[in-house]
Amino acid sequence: MTPFRRIALLWLLEMRSLVRDRRALVISVVLPAVIMPVMLSAGRWMESVRRRQAEKDTCRYAVTGPGAAEAESLLALALSGEDGVEAVRSSADPDSLYAEGSLDALVRAFRRPSRGDGEILLLRIDYREDISKSETLASILSARLDSLRLSCRIALLSEHGLPYGRGSDLVDRIDAAPRWRTSGAKLGTFATAFVLLFLLSGAAVASTDSIAGEREKGTLETLLSTSAARSEIVGAKLLAVVSVGVATVLIQAFNFVLYMGLEILPFESEVALRVTPGTAAALLVLLLPVAALASGAMLYVSAASRTAREAQFMSGPVMILGLVPALAPLLPGLEAGSPVLLVPVAGASVCLREALAGRTDWLFTGVAALSTAAAAALLAWRAAAALSSEDLLFSTESPAPGPRSFARSSARAFTVLWVVSVIFSMQAGGSMDTRLLLTINLVAVILGGSLLLAARNRIRPGRDMGFRWPGPVPVLLGIPGALAGMVLALGAFRLVSLVYPVASAELEAFARALMPGEMSRAQAALFLCVLPALCEETAFRGLLLGTLSRTGSRAGALLVSTFFFSLFHFSWFRLVPTAVLGILLGLAALLSGSIYPAMLWHALNNAVVLLPGRLPGWLETMHPAWYAVPLLVLAAVFLGMYRSSSKRPSG
Structure with missing residues (x-):
């Protein structure tokens, strides 16, 4: 029997075991498919509730300082038509009211001599960023004052002969990029992180049961006593974990499309994507090594752990650290041609963003995929080496306290x-x-x-x-x-x-x-x-x-x-x-x-x-x-x- 046939048979055996294990199937596939849309819907609902509550609550502010009278008139003009904002005029000290929490913001008005005759009015808004109402009020005051200042400037320019009417914008910005490119760039910034999260969540349970769980049950020793090589066993288990991870991602993608079609999840109408055969091929080339790397990492954690509980405990930090390079597109200045291509996952994440935006470069895509694939191969090799450790294989007891136990x-x-x-x-x-x-x-x-x-x-x-x-x-x-x-x-x-x-x-x-x-x-x-x-x-x-x-x-x-x-x-x-x-x-x-x-x-x-x-x-x-x-x-x-x-x- 050829090695490839042995790996295929071992893979079928692993998949049958995983399918029969209802707990692993529910946790790795079904649970993420249900929880993630619920979490997204709950997050959007809580945010909308917070905004509605902030809109209902009346925000209160007061003005203090040498220029308080002029500042109050300016704020009254700027806030005309703004509901939910109240100016407090009281004989009490505004600083005391703000300190005791009766005010959401305090506007301080100062006067500074100008270069010519007269003085300049300066305003400073004191607010509490840890309080939602206070932060909202500060944003409203700043935006309305900026709008009033712009209108006054344009009015002065118009009075001096410039052909701009009151309220006109001096600069108009037009986005020349197609909607699908903009949507692809925005989605691609976080796409790899979401895919990796689903891969790791699905692979964690499958890999834990595949090695650490079998070691506790004693079935791993029986498998290793067969004629199959350790590398073939690891290869089959890696394929099984990859299969579970990819299945989790596909099910999640199908659920998102289904929920958005049923309008269970809100979806912005201006979002549009264009996935050509070339783009689909680039996504496949980039995401397959990422899937292999995520599965290899979880498989190595399971192989290096003595018990399933230890493997589950170590999976959490690996998932957190694994998401860090996937967020590389958030960094400014990182392009597909930068040295980030040599960093596993990070290079693939940047290239995936470019591919969804319609700017696929096959040379950069290949380099990023190879760097991630090399890291996946290294982790698979380390997992095979961990299976070769006899003391780790046949002993589930913790070592005695000492340097080795700490290591x-x-x-x-x-x-x-x-x-x-x-x-x-x-x-x-x-x-x-x-x-x-x-x-x-x-x-x-x-x-x-x-x-x-x-x-x-x-x-x-x-x-x-x-x-x-x-x-x-x-x-x-x-x-x-x-x-x-x-x-x-x-x-x-x-x-x-x-x-x-x-x-x-x-x-x-x-x-x-x-x-x-x-x-x-x-x-x-x-x-x-x-x-x-x-x-x-x-x-x-x-x-x-x-x-x-x-x-x-x-x-x-x-x-x-x-x-x-x-x-x-x-x-x-x-x-x-x-x-x-x-x-x-x-x-x-x-x-x-x-x-x-x-x-x-x-x-x-x-x-x-x-x-x-x-x-x-x-x-x-x-x-x-x-x-x-x-x-x-x-x-x-x-x-x-x-x-x-x-x-x-x-x-």
Whole structure:
């Protein structure tokens, strides 16, 4: 019997098992087909209820300041015919009324001397963005005042002889793009994310029952005792999971068309799509590798898990992280011809948007499909390798506490820490003092969580985490390493700016958030240099990198620690520079056998915020060839660390 025939027979066996399993069939196919339209309808209904309620409620505002009288007359003129907006005129102090919540917005009127005679009236609208009524009222006031100002300007121009009547627009914009191109571009921005979500939801249940579930029931051992090779078994299971995922997507697409035809789901009349045979072929070429990648990822999670419960727990983070590259079309400046084509899923997502907009480029489409297919093949190979692990195959018991037990749960544990850090920062970031926010995030979440994980898994600080003195030479080599690393990270930022330009306003806002005015330089040295170096190096280079490098590949441990280090510092414009820093710090810890050089390196790298003024101009305009100098310095630093640590006895 040929290998292809064996794979086909195994695939039929897998599909029969999945069809007979009612729970898997309901959760992977039926439930998403019912829940997703209900969720969309519920979301639209809740939004319409919120809007109707906001329209019914009367929004109240008051005017205060030296120019209050003139501002009240202007607002009365601007808001003529606007229902649901009431101006409060009371003898009470408007600031007190606004503070106690009796007002939804407060308009402050100031006067400023003009260049000629007279004064200029300036208005500032104070509102609360966390309250729907307040935000709605602020939007109404701004829009009506802008409209009044435009009408007054046009009236003045008309009085001075310009041929424009009152209310005329000086500029008229006409969209020359066909409706189907506009609709395709809008739909294509999120199409891959929705398809991937359906694929992952369907593949998660199928893959969990296919390997982890069969391992618990004992049927996987029987299957592996046959003459079929491990690669053939994985191939058949991958085809079965892909089949379930594709079936889920097709059923979802059919349901959307059916619900829109029955007008259960609202559908904008101006939306129009044109799917030619070429467009359909491009979609097929792009989405098949995405389906294989999603199925391979879930199959690898199931193969690497000892129990079905562990596989189900790990499927959640994989689904969340898998959606990130699918949202690449949201980034400004990303075109089909950019290097994003080499990023799995992200390149396919960008090319799919272009295909739906009628701009299919088969060369770019092929490159994006190949990059995603290569990642899918890698995951399938890793799943086959996981099935070859006999201790994982025939043992469903958790290993004893130690580095190996932590290595199995490290990704899940650090994902939980990241979620806690993000949620806390989002909830408290706008109102909490920056110093307290950094202390809680660094000390309580990152350092405290890492020490708790180390204690639960019996990780030794010296041998496993690198808390040992390497000698003065490796530590002092961290000084030139930090300087060269900063130059190299700046070069990485310049390279990223070619693909994703960063607005200066975004950089200034980040700098203000990082170095607020109430923080002195001594406090900045503590909260921005010392604490991050101590807490983050203990977590990422000590616990994560140190433990994983002792139980598996050092290169893999370096990539995993760098990934989570970048994830905790996630920001689009500094993602690549942070990854470069993470790799350099990881190399310093691995080559020196200690995290103390990485701690000093990290602290010196962050100390750039303490420098007065801007960086030297030549750093921002340096010729690319000159980046060879910091590379040579880093090579010498790492060589010195390695030679110094190799002369010391290990222990």
